[in-house]
Amino acid sequence: MPSEPYRRIAPVELLECANDMNQRGCRLVQICCSRTAQDLELDYSFDDAGRFVDVKLQVKPTDEITSISSVYYYAFLYENEIEALFGLRFVHKAVDFEGKLYRMAQTTPFARKDGDDA
Amino acid sequence: MSKRSVIPFGPQHPVLPEPIHLDLVIEDERVVEAIPSIGYVHRGLEKLAETREFTDYVYVAERICGICSFMHGMGYCMAVEEVMNLSLPPRAEYLRVIWAELSRIHSHLMWMGLLADAFGFENLFMQCWRLRERILDLFELTTGGRVIFSVCKIGGVRKDIDADALGIISSVLRQVATEFGEIERIFLGDWSVQHRLKDIGVLSREQAHALGAVGPMARSSGIVTDTRTAGYSVYHELDLEIITRSEGDCYARCAVRMQEVHASIDLIHRAIGKIPTGEIEVKFKGAPDGQSFVRLEQPRGEVLYHVRGDGSKFLQRFRVRTPTFANLPALLKILEGRSLANVPVMILTIDPCISCTER
Numbered sequence: 001m002p003s004e005p006y007r008r009i010a011p012v013e014l015l016e017c018a019n020d021m022n023q024r025g026c027r028l029v030q031i032c033c034s035r036t037a038q039d040l041e042l043d044y045s046f047d048d049a050g051r052f053v054d055v056k057l058q059v060k061p062t063d064e065i066t067s068i069s070s071v072y073y074y075a076f077l078y079e080n081e082i083e084a085l086f087g088l089r090f091v092h093k094a095v096d097f098e099g100k101l102y103r104m105a106q107t108t109p110f111a112r113k114d115g116d117d118a
Numbered sequence: 119m120s121k122r123s124v125i126p127f128g129p130q131h132p133v134l135p136e137p138i139h140l141d142l143v144i145e146d147e148r149v150v151e152a153i154p155s156i157g158y159v160h161r162g163l164e165k166l167a168e169t170r171e172f173t174d175y176v177y178v179a180e181r182i183c184g185i186c187s188f189m190h191g192m193g194y195c196m197a198v199e200e201v202m203n204l205s206l207p208p209r210a211e212y213l214r215v216i217w218a219e220l221s222r223i224h225s226h227l228m229w230m231g232l233l234a235d236a237f238g239f240e241n242l243f244m245q246c247w248r249l250r251e252r253i254l255d256l257f258e259l260t261t262g263g264r265v266i267f268s269v270c271k272i273g274g275v276r277k278d279i280d281a282d283a284l285g286i287i288s289s290v291l292r293q294v295a296t297e298f299g300e301i302e303r304i305f306l307g308d309w310s311v312q313h314r315l316k317d318i319g320v321l322s323r324e325q326a327h328a329l330g331a332v333g334p335m336a337r338s339s340g341i342v343t344d345t346r347t348a349g350y351s352v353y354h355e356l357d358l359e360i361i362t363r364s365e366g367d368c369y370a371r372c373a374v375r376m377q378e379v380h381a382s383i384d385l386i387h388r389a390i391g392k393i394p395t396g397e398i399e400v401k402f403k404g405a406p407d408g409q410s411f412v413r414l415e416q417p418r419g420e421v422l423y424h425v426r427g428d429g430s431k432f433l434q435r436f437r438v439r440t441p442t443f444a445n446l447p448a449l450l451k452i453l454e455g456r457s458l459a460n461v462p463v464m465i466l467t468i469d470p471c472i473s474c475t476e477r
């Protein structure tokens with residue numbers, strides 16, 4: 001199953017994009033965060049009647065991202081997970097675990113630490 | 119005025135095979151709200167991908183969970199193969215499908231046993247697990263392992279199934295189908311079982327869609343969704359039957375899984391009939407440089423694998439979104455307004471796999 005080409009948007013367009021996807025009847029498949037050279041990249045993946053659609057955002061680790069749980073209620077789980085693992089803050093989440101979704105000995109294990117390679 | 123109190127459910131509970139905690143806010147024995155608390159078996163397996171060579175990581179991926187073990191290995195390999203543009207030999211694809219569908223059968227049988235145990239029908243639990251042993255014996259015959267069998271590798275599979283073994287699989291599955299019919303008759307026809315399952319934990323089609331439910335949880339609420347219809351591996355060459363029901367209750371979720379056992383048995387027979395001769399792996403050089411998203415249909419529903427590589431032998435990122443993670447919001451919804459006594463059965467009907475959820 002080859003991946004479809006992704007779409008890149010700015011963080012300010014996120015809520016509008018989520019609304020648009022919801023209006024079209026798309027299901028939110030997942031939200032994923034990855035480290036790039038200096039920043040973080042968020043992947044919002046949707047299922048549009050079986051077709052996989054991926055939307056990418058480039059953000060800084062210190063940014064505050066608007067939660068899309070007002071549109072997709074269950075997005076709160078993915079956003080809390082990213083907050084716990086990467087330390088990226090999501091605001092206005094439907095349910096907020098305050099960075100403690102997982103019980104971990106090390107906080108924000110995926111966040112860039114001093115000495116990490118790019 | 120009714121008084122609200124909080125009943126802790128888990129992380130240790132007789133009905134839970136794995137630890138999950140729910141704070142159940144109850145009012146007069148009715149659940150008003152369920153607040154989840156997870157993370158008891160978080161093992162940092164995604165972080166581990168950054169420090170294990172991508173060829174070795176398949177052994178870690180298949181240990182994300184013991185029940186879905188094979189499909190985790192298969193999904194990881196598929197994601198890496200897509201980044202590296204590897205085209206597998208057809209025989210390897212058919213072997214993967216056969217093992218994947220056997221995994222689905224064993225997973226559903228295991229779940230049925232746990233469900234029967236949850237409502238106190240221990241004999242039925244034992245019968246389900248006795249039948250499951252026949253599938254685990256097939257795994258042992260073909261791979262050497264019963265639960266985690268490490269046959270998937272990047273580029274194909276490590277072991278072949280010869281014609282004799284394929285004949286044994288066909289024969290055993292015909293017997294399993296017959297014996298399973300008796301178990302099915304009890305699950306779906308017995309009054310005491312129906313009393314514990316019918317009209318319990320109803321999730322409407324609209325709610326299932328709004329909450330992002332996947333797999334049998336969604337199909338039992340009338341949503342026609344199955345990632346196998348996208349045609350990954352060789353599923354596009356095998357006629358696929360999507361099982362759905364519309365009631366959305368615990369009984370419907372049970373019925374969907376039981377029908378899926380029959381459907382998987384038929385799928386394996388078709389795969390055995392069509393499997394070509396040839397190689398079981400393709401050699402490759404280099405390392406993944408790029409990214410991919412791959413979706414599979416696990417027994418519990420849609421699973422997504424995301425792989426990022428930069429050309430080195432260590433992946434930049436490996437991400438798994440498991441079906442139980444997707445079904446958790448739907449679980450919290452079906453608990454609202456229900457009797458405390460039905461909570462264990464409702465939790466079990468999403469077929470929770472907490473090891474998968476927390477990785």
